[in-house]
Amino acid sequence: MKPEQEQSIVENHLRQRGFRWTNQRALIVRMALGTHDHFTADELLDLCRRTDPRVSRATVYRTLAVLEQAGFVDGLDTGDGGRRFEHVLGHAQHDHMVCRVCDRIFEFRDDELERRLAAAARRIGFRNERRSLRVHGTCRSCQKAERGGRP
Amino acid sequence: MKPEQEQSIVENHLRQRGFRWTNQRALIVRMALGTHDHFTADELLDLCRRTDPRVSRATVYRTLAVLEQAGFVDGLDTGDGGRRFEHVLGHAQHDHMVCRVCDRIFEFRDDELERRLAAAARRIGFRNERRSLRVHGTCRSCQKAERGGRP
DNA sequence: GTAGGTGCAAACCTTTTGCAGCATG
DNA sequence: CATGCTGCAAAAGGTTTGCACCTAC
Numbered sequence: 001m002k003p004e005q006e007q008s009i010v011e012n013h014l015r016q017r018g019f020r021w022t023n024q025r026a027l028i029v030r031m032a033l034g035t036h037d038h039f040t041a042d043e044l045l046d047l048c049r050r051t052d053p054r055v056s057r058a059t060v061y062r063t064l065a066v067l068e069q070a071g072f073v074d075g076l077d078t079g080d081g082g083r084r085f086e087h088v089l090g091h092a093q094h095d096h097m098v099c100r101v102c103d104r105i106f107e108f109r110d111d112e113l114e115r116r117l118a119a120a121a122r123r124i125g126f127r128n129e130r131r132s133l134r135v136h137g138t139c140r141s142c143q144k145a146e147r148g149g150r151p
Numbered sequence: 152m153k154p155e156q157e158q159s160i161v162e163n164h165l166r167q168r169g170f171r172w173t174n175q176r177a178l179i180v181r182m183a184l185g186t187h188d189h190f191t192a193d194e195l196l197d198l199c200r201r202t203d204p205r206v207s208r209a210t211v212y213r214t215l216a217v218l219e220q221a222g223f224v225d226g227l228d229t230g231d232g233g234r235r236f237e238h239v240l241g242h243a244q245h246d247h248m249v250c251r252v253c254d255r256i257f258e259f260r261d262d263e264l265e266r267r268l269a270a271a272a273r274r275i276g277f278r279n280e281r282r283s284l285r286v287h288g289t290c291r292s293c294q295k296a297e298r299g300g301r302p
Numbered sequence: 303g304t305a306g307g308t309g310c311a312a313a314c315c316t317t318t319t320g321c322a323g324c325a326t327g
Numbered sequence: 328c329a330t331g332c333t334g335c336a337a338a339a340g341g342t343t344t345g346c347a348c349c350t351a352c
Contacts, residue, residue, distance in 0.1 A: 020326050020331060041316080056334045061317060077228045079283065081341070082316065097277050108271045116267065117286060120259045125291030126248050132230065133284045135268060140276030171306060171351050192341080207309045212342060232317070233341065 001090045006033050009089065010072055019066065024048075024055055028063045032073060038084040038105050076132060095131075099139035101146075106139065152241045157184050160240065161223055170217065175199075175206055179214045183224060189235040189256050227283060246282075250290035252297075257290065 010029050011021050019025075031047045032039075039047075041060055048055045064085060067073040075083045076096060084105075094109040113133075121128035138146070161180050162172050170176075182198045183190075190198075192211055199206040215236060218224040226234045227247060235256075245260040264284075272279035289297070 015327095018331090022326070022332065024333070054334080057316095058318080058335080059333055062332080077230060077232075079228060081228075081232060081234075083232075097272065097275070097279075099277075100280070106275055106277065108275060110267050110271050113264065113267050113271075116261050116264050120261050120264075121248065121286065121288065124248070124257055124259060125294070126250075126257065126286070127289040127294055128248075128286050129251070129288040131284065131286045133282065135272065135277070135279050135282045137272065137280040138278040143276070143278055169306090173307060173351070175308070205309080209310080209343080210308060213307080 003030070003033060006089050010067070010070075013070055013072075014066070017070075023052075024059050025063055025066075027051055027055065028060060029067070029072075032064075032067065032085070033087050033089065035087070038076065038086050040082060040084055044085070076134065079134065079136070095133040095135070097135040097137065097139070099142055100136050101138055101142035104139060154181070154184060157240045161218070161221075164221060164223075165217070168221075174203075175210050176214055176217075178202055178206065179211060180218070180223075183215075183218065183236070184238050184240065186238070189227065189237050191233060191235055195236070227285065230285065230287070246284040246286070248286040248288065248290070250293055251287050252289055252293035255290060 007026075007029060010033070011026070014025070015021055027048050028044065031044055031051075035044075035047070041057070041064060044064070045055065045057050045060045048060065064073060064075070068075055068085075072087060072089055073085050074088050075085050077083050079098070092109060093114075094107045095113070097106040097108060098104075099106070117128060117131065158177070158180060161184070162177070165176070166172055178199050179195065182195060182202075186195075186198070192208070192215060195215070196206065196208050196211045199211065215224060215226070219226055219236075223238060223240055224236050225239050226236050228234050230249070243260060244265070245258045246264070248257040248259060249255075250257070268279060268282065
């Protein structure tokens with residue numbers, strides 16, 4: 001999907017729900033959809049400020065909250081109290097592996113996982129609405145560095 | 152396993168690694184192992200202060216960090232920036248479902264899940280060391296309340 | 303005796319909020 | 328032109344840190 005297309009999906013969705021489409025929101029949405037990384041609120045703020053230095057941190061947080069509620073953006077906690085966001089539009093459901101050496105995030109997907117979680121929820125009568133799955137460990141290249149590098 | 156037994160496992164482990172076994176640590180460990188709930192750092196502090204009002208918040212955090220590193224305690228982020236801890240000694244590996252209505256935490260366990268995660272890690276050459284899996288949704292009794300209660 | 307641990311208070315970091323003014327629909 | 332949104336600055340909440348004193352080994 002093209003960026004402009006995604007942008008107007010978000011715009012229409014928000015307008016239909018009575019939200020206003022302000023310059024700030026347009027900019028924040030553009031930047032959030034344009035990034036393929038997992039970004040923090042602060043990184044997104046910096047990105048936006050390169051275009052318009054007057055965007056405030058509060059507006060970025062408020063807009064991220066709206067986008068998260070609408071399901072366009074997904075927030076993942078990093079395990080150290082912070083959060084990173086990723087855009088969801090046009091992305092399949094997936095989970096994350098986080099390398100504790102280089103902090104890089106790898107995405108993976110497993111359909112059977114979905115089924116197991118659905119079954120586990122059914123067993124205890126829980127209605128499964130969303131999940132946060134993070135595997136911590138060491139990525140391939142950091143394992144190599146471990147073996148190759150000096151002790 | 153009896154509490155005193157667990158306590159001395161922790162004591163021995165820490166002593167062997169050159170940590171000192173202080174009154175504060177003994178108290179904090181006793182309280183942490185004695186709780187079957189998922190507690191916050193602050194709740195643990197309160198518990199400890201009932202026995203010794205002079206325990207400081209900093210010491211609780213410092214001790215929790217030591218215990219987490221040693222693998223006796225596991226920290227789970229609650230999704231709203233905070234964390235809760237649980238003791239791991241004598242508990243099988245398990246995951247959590249969090250009810251977004253009543254905030255209660257349900258534990259579940261699924262061996263096949265382990266296998267799928269191991270397989271997914273293998274596919275991308277990742278060494279899987281620990282994980283954080285949290286399913287958000289609505290628990291059985293809050294679903295009932297939803298249906299039964301007024302709209 | 304000497305690391306290492308503790309308590310206190312202040313610093314930190316990320317996120318939220320109150321409020322007055324602004325801009326969208 | 329009414330309401331929702333924004334920017335600012337301050338508050339909040341959870342966690343970490345600097346430092347002087349204390350204590351386990």
